Amino acid sequence: MQPTWLEEHLREVQIVDVREPAEFDGPLGHLPGAKLVPLGLLDEKMSSLEKARPVVTVCRSGARSAQASMILGGAGFAKVANLAGGMLRWRAQRFPVEGGTE
Secondary structure (H helix, E strand, O other), X not given: OOHHHHHHOHHHOEEEEOOOHHHHOOOOOEOOOOEEOOHHHHHHHHHHOOOOOOEEEEOOOOHHHHXXXXXXXXXXXXXXXXXXXXXXXXXXXXXXXXXXXX
């Protein structure tokens, strides 16, 4: 998933940030409307997500969110994508964030 597409469709998808709470609230901030579900808690918290609605997973660089996409896909989520480059790329392209200082 490219940042440009996501920025244009933020309201249409569930954004699941799989970083740790300190990262979510840290210098990089997080995407507007993102839901924090750390990767280590994804199995137990995925029931709070809507299976019928598209999901975009996000982390710092894209590695953990790629794992999360695989986990959600394996759990029956049909429309799952990973934000390419994660928050580092999102910030580098100057898209909106909540919180953060960088």
